[in-house]
Amino acid sequence: MTRPTNAIINTSALQNNLQQVKNNAPQQKIMAVVKANAYGHGAARVANAIANDIDAFAVCCLEEALQLRDIYITQPIVILEGFFHPDELPIIIKQDLQIVISTATQFKQLTKATLEKPVNIWIKVETGMHRLGFNPKDAISIYQLAQQNSNIADPIRLMSHLACADDLNSDVTTQQTKIFSELVQHLKVTEASLANSAGILGWPETYFDWVRPGIMLYGASPFPNSVAEDDDLQPVMQLQSQLISVKRCYKGETVGYGATWACPQTMPIGVIAVGYADGYPRHAPIGTPVLVNGKRVPLVGRVSMDMITVDLRNQPNARVGDPVLLWGKDLPAEEIASLSGTIAYELFCNLGGRVKKESFSKLL
Ligand SMILES: *Cc1c(COP(=O)(O)O)cnc(C)c1O
Numbered sequence: 001m002t003r004p005t006n007a008i009i010n011t012s013a014l015q016n017n018l019q020q021v022k023n024n025a026p027q028q029k030i031m032a033v034v035k036a037n038a039y040g041h042g043a044a045r046v047a048n049a050i051a052n053d054i055d056a057f058a059v060c061c062l063e064e065a066l067q068l069r070d071i072y073i074t075q076p077i078v079i080l081e082g083f084f085h086p087d088e089l090p091i092i093i094k095q096d097l098q099i100v101i102s103t104a105t106q107f108k109q110l111t112k113a114t115l116e117k118p119v120n121i122w123i124k125v126e127t128g129m130h131r132l133g134f135n136p137k138d139a140i141s142i143y144q145l146a147q148q149n150s151n152i153a154d155p156i157r158l159m160s161h162l163a164c165a166d167d168l169n170s171d172v173t174t175q176q177t178k179i180f181s182e183l184v185q186h187l188k189v190t191e192a193s194l195a196n197s198a199g200i201l202g203w204p205e206t207y208f209d210w211v212r213p214g215i216m217l218y219g220a221s222p223f224p225n226s227v228a229e230d231d232d233l234q235p236v237m238q239l240q241s242q243l244i245s246v247k248r249c250y251k252g253e254t255v256g257y258g259a260t261w262a263c264p265q266t267m268p269i270g271v272i273a274v275g276y277a278d279g280y281p282r283h284a285p286i287g288t289p290v291l292v293n294g295k296r297v298p299l300v301g302r303v304s305m306d307m308i309t310v311d312l313r314n315q316p317n318a319r320v321g322d323p324v325l326l327w328g329k330d331l332p333a334e335e336i337a338s339l340s341g342t343i344a345y346e347l348f349c350n351l352g353g354r355v356k357k358e359s360f361s362k363l364l
Helices: 011-024 035-039 043-053 062-070 086-094 104-112 136-147 172-187 197-202 333-339 344-349
Strands: 006-010 029-033 056-059 077-079 098-101 120-124 157-159 237-249 267-272 289-292 295-300 308-311 323-327 356-360
Touching (some): 006 011, 011 029, 011 043, 011 197, 011 356, 029 043, 035 043, 035 062, 043 062, 043 356, 056 062, 062 086, 098 104, 136 172, 267 289, 289 308, 323 333
Parallel strands (some): 056 077, 098 120, 120 157
Antiparallel strands (some): 006 237, 267 308, 289 295, 289 323, 295 308
């Protein structure tokens, strides 16, 4: 036996969530976003589980794309940040990768390079995020220059990104969609993509030709104050561990770094083998729920690097070795994230390297 801290990755839940993408956007092609090691779930595992049911994968950078090619993923792969240096271009061509072009620098480097074959590109359009992309007017000239450049393959595609789709009351999404839609029509583009998970779940007018689900595939809601099941999603990751100590602490004794919490009475304290080095958020406040033997108990004291401590007063029979769930089915990652001042995306991405990941393919 080794340290009992595991992330169980439920590939059936992943399939269920992909089906929800298809139920929402049945006419669209699906670009499954597996950047950042598939949001901490393991890019190879996730890619293998859904490769035959999607139309393309999206990653952040060349290194992430090569990880997928290394395991014989043959589907189209889109590199969302494109290239950082023109010396990536020959590899991009050799591995048949698609790139998003977001800046004038990238475009200039691409058009001036000497390449063996034309590259498949997506032109990123600025519609309201004000992060990356060409404003619509520049996008028109870039698109026309691209059509005439022998380094760029047909068809040329358009992409933009939604800034506020998780807020169903915001009019930013409507504005972004309008700007994008006008450009798509003006250029008669046949492959356009705008929707992320929040777009897919909340804004049908953002679907265009390709949808780009990320967080919903992993079974977390993109909307604030919502959990997976509100959107008919199932959590894919179960972060679990065990009680490694159960001890009696006396009234007034403090628990953990900084002595931030004192026992209000003589009581059992449980120590669990998970800490911020495993990705459990250090800012999880006192009272954050943890499931011990399937029942909620409150976190007490500060989160340490390798351990957390919990109040076991409502589990007087809890013993060393008893199972603990930090998030997953029955304890939404969204809830832990929200209490800790963050989002489920960040909890997943921060999963520690030493946490063992195991696949599981039945409904938990
Ligand atoms: C990460 C990312 C997505 C996926 O977003 P979710 O909110 O996880 O669905 C889609 N498009 C782009 C460009 C991204 O960077």
